[in-house]
Amino acid sequence: MPSVKLPKKSTFVDMTPFVDVAFLILTFFIMATKFKPPEPVEINTPNSVSTQDLPESNAAMVTIDKEGKVYFTVLSEKDRSIYNEIINDINTSRNLGLTPVEKANYSKTYLVGVPFVQLKQLLDQPAALQAKQPGIPIDTTGGELTYWIQSAKSAFAGQSLKFMIKGDNASKYPVFKNVIEALKKNDVYKYNLITAPEDAPAGTELYKERHKAG
Amino acid sequence: MAQMEGGGGDEHKKGPGVKKAKKLSTRVDMTPMVDLGFLLITFFIFTTTMSSPKAMNLNMPKDTKNQEELNKAKESGALTIMLGKDNAVYYYEGQLAPDGSNFKTATFSTIRDEIISKRNEVIKNHVHDDNCPKIWAENKGDKTSCLDRDFVVVIKPDVDATYKNTVDILDEMTINNVKRYAMVDITPQEYQLVQATEASGKK
Numbered sequence: 030m031p032s033v034k035l036p037k038k039s040t041f042v043d044m045t046p047f048v049d050v051a052f053l054i055l056t057f058f059i060m061a062t063k064f065k066p067p068e069p070v071e072i073n074t075p076n077s078v079s080t081q082d083l084p085e086s087n088a089a090m091v092t093i094d095k096e097g098k099v100y101f102t103v104l105s106e107k108d109r110s111i112y113n114e115i116i117n118d119i120n121t122s123r124n125l126g127l128t129p130v131e132k133a134n135y136s137k138t139y140l141v142g143v144p145f146v147q148l149k150q151l152l153d154q155p156a157a158l159q160a161k162q163p164g165i166p167i168d169t170t171g172g173e174l175t176y177w178i179q180s181a182k183s184a185f186a187g188q189s190l191k192f193m194i195k196g197d198n199a200s201k202y203p204v205f206k207n208v209i210e211a212l213k214k215n216d217v218y219k220y221n222l223i224t225a226p227e228d229a230p231a232g233t234e235l236y237k238e239r240h241k242a243g
Numbered sequence: 244m245a246q247m248e249g250g251g252g253d254e255h256k257k258g259p260g261v262k263k264a265k266k267l268s269t270r271v272d273m274t275p276m277v278d279l280g281f282l283l284i285t286f287f288i289f290t291t292t293m294s295s296p297k298a299m300n301l302n303m304p305k306d307t308k309n310q311e312e313l314n315k316a317k318e319s320g321a322l323t324i325m326l327g328k329d330n331a332v333y334y335y336e337g338q339l340a341p342d343g344s345n346f347k348t349a350t351f352s353t354i355r356d357e358i359i360s361k362r363n364e365v366i367k368n369h370v371h372d373d374n375c376p377k378i379w380a381e382n383k384g385d386k387t388s389c390l391d392r393d394f395v396v397v398i399k400p401d402v403d404a405t406y407k408n409t410v411d412i413l414d415e416m417t418i419n420n421v422k423r424y425a426m427v428d429i430t431p432q433e434y435q436l437v438q439a440t441e442a443s444g445k446k
Contacts, residue, residue, distance in 0.1 A: 058287030
C-alpha cells in the first residue's frame with residue numbers, strides 16, 4: 030500500500046504586507062497627532078462652517094462651561110513674562126497681596142475661574158491640585174471679567190492680541206452676552222468663537238461658492 | 244519501490260548537491276511586531292484630535308453705532324429671528340404687527356428656507372439707484388452685490404436660548420451669504436409673544 034504523502038502545509042502566513050500597512054497607518058497617526066492641551070473643564074463646542082484656524086499664541090480665551098461658569102485663559106507661548114505682567118497688574122489694581130510664589134504659580138495655571146477674593150487661595154495650591162472652580166463673577170455690566178481683560182490688554186500692549194470665546198453647547202445666551210459686554214467695555218469688538226468644523230450644507234449659497242472656487 | 248526509484252532519479256538530476264539538506268526558513272515570526280504595531284496605532288488613534296477647532300469671526304458694533312445701524316435697516320428688507328427655549332425659532336418679516344399676527348414659528352431646519360425666500364424677495368424688489376455703483380466698487384465690481392443690500396437679519400436670542408443656538412444662527416448667516424445682520428436684545432413685547440407661544444405649545 031503506497032502511502033500518499035501529503036505535503037505538509039505550513040500554518041505560517043506571510044505577514045509582511047500586513048505589517049507594512051500597519052506601520053503605514055502608525056506613521057500617519059504619529060504625524061497627524063497633535064496632543065491636546067490639558068483641559069480642566071470639558072467643553073463641547075458647537076459646529077460651524079468656519080474654516081479659519083485658531084491663533085495659538087497671543088490670545089486671550091474666555092471659556093464658558095455648561096453651567097454658565099466663566100473662565101479666563103491667556104495663551105502666550107513665546108513670552109512667559111506676559112503672565113507676570115498680568116498677575117502683577119491684577120494684584121496691584123485689586124489689592125490682593127499675592128506672594129511671589131503665588132504669582133509664579135499663575136503662569137502654570139491653565140485657566141482661572143475664581144472671584145478675586147478666592148484668587149490667593151487658588152494660587153496657593155499647585156496647578157495640578159486646583160479642583161473645581163466657581164467661575165469668574167460676571168453680570169450685565171461685565172463683572173470681574175472686565176478687569177482680567179483689561180490686564181491682558183495692557184500686558185499685550187503693542188502686540189496683537191486676539192480674543193476667543195469658547196462656549197459650551199448647553200450654556201445660555203445671557204452669559205455669552207455678559208462676556209461680550211465685558212469685552213465691549215474694553216473696546217474689543219472683534220472676537221473669534223471657537224467651534225468644531227462642519228461642512229457647508231449642500232445646495233446653499235456658501236456651498237456653491239466653495240465648490241465654484243475649489 | 245516507486246518511491247525509491249524516483250528518489251534515486253532526483254538525486255542524479257540534482258547533481259552534486261547531494262543530500263537534501265534541511266532548508267532553514269528565512270521567515271521570522273512577526274506576530275510580536277504586529278502586536279506592538281497595532282498597540283501603538285490604537286494609542287495614537289485615541290489620543291489624536293483629527294478635527295482641530297476652528298475660529299468663527301464675530302464682530303460686534305460699538306453700542307453707540309448700533310442704534311444708527313438699526314435705524315438704517317429698511318423695514319421691507321428686515322427679517323427678525325428670535326431664539327427661544329428648547330431650540331425653538333420664531334421670526335417675523337418687517338415690523339412686528341401690534342397684534343403679533345405676523346409672528347411665526349420655525350425650527351432650525353426650516354429657518355434656512357425662510358432666510359432664502361426672504362432674500363429672494365428682497366432681490367426681486369430691488370430698485371437700482373445711485374448708491375449701487377459704490378457698493379459694486381466695494382465688492383470688486385460684483386454687480387450682484389447691490390441686489391440684497393436692503394436685506395438685514397436681526398437676531399434676538401432670549402434668555403432661554405443656548406449658546407449653541409446663537410452660534411448656529413450666526414452660522415446660518417454665513418451659509419446663506421447674509422451680509423448684514425445684527426445681534427440685538429429682545430424687546431419685552433417680543434419676549435411676551437415667545438413665552439405665550441411656548442406656553443400654548445406645551446398644552
